[in-house]
Amino acid sequence: MGEQTGRKKQTGKSALKMQPVSSAAAEFTFQIPAVEIARSLLEWFKPEARPMPWRDPRSEGTPLSDYAYGIWISESMLQQTQVSTVIPYWKRWMEKWPRVASLAAACEEEVLLMWEGLGYYNRARNLLKAARKVMEIHGGVFPSRHEELLELPGVGPYTAGAVCSIAYNHPRAIVDGNVIRLLSRLFTLSFTQRPSELKPQDLLWQISESLVRAAAEIEHPQSCSAFNQAMMDMGATICTPTNPLCLTCPLSPHCKAYKEQSQSQYPQPPARPALVLREDTALLVRDAGKNILLQKRTATGRNHGFWQLPLVENTPLPKAQEAFHPLRLSFISREPLARLQHHITCYRITLKVYPGKTDGGFSQGENLRFFSEKELGAIPVTSSHRKLLQKIL
Numbered sequence: 157m158g159e160q161t162g163r164k165k166q167t168g169k170s171a172l173k174m175q176p177v178s179s180a181a182a183e184f185t186f187q188i189p190a191v192e193i194a195r196s197l198l199e200w201f202k203p204e205a206r207p208m209p210w211r212d213p214r215s216e217g218t219p220l221s222d223y224a225y226g227i228w229i230s231e232s233m234l235q236q237t238q239v240s241t242v243i244p245y246w247k248r249w250m251e252k253w254p255r256v257a258s259l260a261a262a263c264e265e266e267v268l269l270m271w272e273g274l275g276y277y278n279r280a281r282n283l284l285k286a287a288r289k290v291m292e293i294h295g296g297v298f299p300s301r302h303e304e305l306l307e308l309p310g311v312g313p314y315t316a317g318a319v320c321s322i323a324y325n326h327p328r329a330i331v332d333g334n335v336i337r338l339l340s341r342l343f344t345l346s347f348t349q350r351p352s353e354l355k356p357q358d359l360l361w362q363i364s365e366s367l368v369r370a371a372a373e374i375e376h377p378q379s380c381s382a383f384n385q386a387m388m389d390m391g392a393t394i395c396t397p398t399n400p401l402c403l404t405c406p407l408s409p410h411c412k413a414y415k416e417q418s419q420s421q422y423p424q425p426p427a428r429p430a431l432v433l434r435e436d437t438a439l440l441v442r443d444a445g446k447n448i449l450l451q452k453r454t455a456t457g458r459n460h461g462f463w464q465l466p467l468v469e470n471t472p473l474p475k476a477q478e479a480f481h482p483l484r485l486s487f488i489s490r491e492p493l494a495r496l497q498h499h500i501t502c503y504r505i506t507l508k509v510y511p512g513k514t515d516g517g518f519s520q521g522e523n524l525r526f527f528s529e530k531e532l533g534a535i536p537v538t539s540s541h542r543k544l545l546q547k548i549l
């Protein structure tokens with residue numbers, strides 16, 4: 157618990173105290189009633205906390221480190237995913253790997269299968285790598301220090317802040333989409349970056365830290381933990397993207413957007429880059445046994461290590477014909493078997509699949525091989541190609 161503030165806890169109601177928050181980047185300083193906001197949220201959270209299995213009180217004899225491990229798993233699963241979806245995944249995961257040592261002993265395929273359906277598979281891989289690192293460096297004790305958490309694969313400032321505050325009750329900031337919406341309405345803040353690009357030194361991180369430090373001043377058994385969870389719940393249930401429930405909001409007396417009735421203007425979305433249209437071309441190639449040819453994505457980055465139909469990006473017919481020559485593949489027909497539209501960052505992609513065949517001289521390799529339809533269920537396949545294969549098969 158090395159990060160407790162150690163400051164004297166406040167007991168009674170205090171006059172509205174303003175605490176300065178400054179931002180070098182934004183070149184201004186402004187004052188927030190941090191203790192009052194923290195107290196209002198803590199009072200609201202007591203009866204309103206959403207039940208979630210990882211929030212259940214730590215059972216007697218469970219080491220704090222094991223509890224922190226469960227919080228870490230939940231926070232990793234919750235990124236871009238709803239609580240109701242995560243709950244069954246979390247329960248299954250904790251039953252199979254109840255502590256960091258059991259996860260560290262798992263193999264990557266098991267972990268990916270357990271994660272299947274949650275997307276963003278690098279997160280699952282990073283959980284495994286991080287668990288092994290915790291065994292190696294920390295002797296299986298899940299770290300409590302922010303700096304140590306940040307050294308684990310896949311752990312960024314949000315996850316480190318969530319684990320430190322929720323599990324260990326340290327006054328560490330969290331900033332995610334819900335918190336951004338809540339804070340930007342409370343203080344009518346606009347920003348030009350995307351939420352994922354905000355750095356801990358940015359204004360919203362500083363406000364969040366100032367608030368959780370104020371919560372640490374309040375007489376409460378787990379004030380930092382409860383405060384950050386209250387911010388998350390407020391953003392999810394009261395200060396919702398549309399039609400926020402301001403009349404029942406405990407923060408309405410402090411909320412500038414409510415006073416101005418400008419809630420719908422915050423958070424102001426950063427300008428989005430223009431959409432770029434792209435057409436990708438894939439081939440469905442079967443061998444005599446009806447097995448399907450797949451290619452492994454070897455480039456680092458998105459979907460690294462996943463399988464997909466042989467593909468050329470940003471290359472429609474007729475140019476795609478040439479692009480498949482190095483793989484010794486060619487088209488049987490110019491009529492697509494199926495097509496799919498999807499988005500990746502600023503690209504709107506039309507993916508077309510054509511019937512194809514192998515040419516003389518083709519040979520399978522480690523990254524280009526045939527799989528039976530049954531085997532497809534046991535290997536990681538990119539989601540767009542899995543959808544296409546489902547359509548075709």
Ligand code: SF4
Pocket residue numbers: 338341342394395396400401402403405406407408411412413414419
């Ligand atoms: S008063 Fe309304 S806009 Fe302001 S924080 Fe509460 S719910 Fe959000």
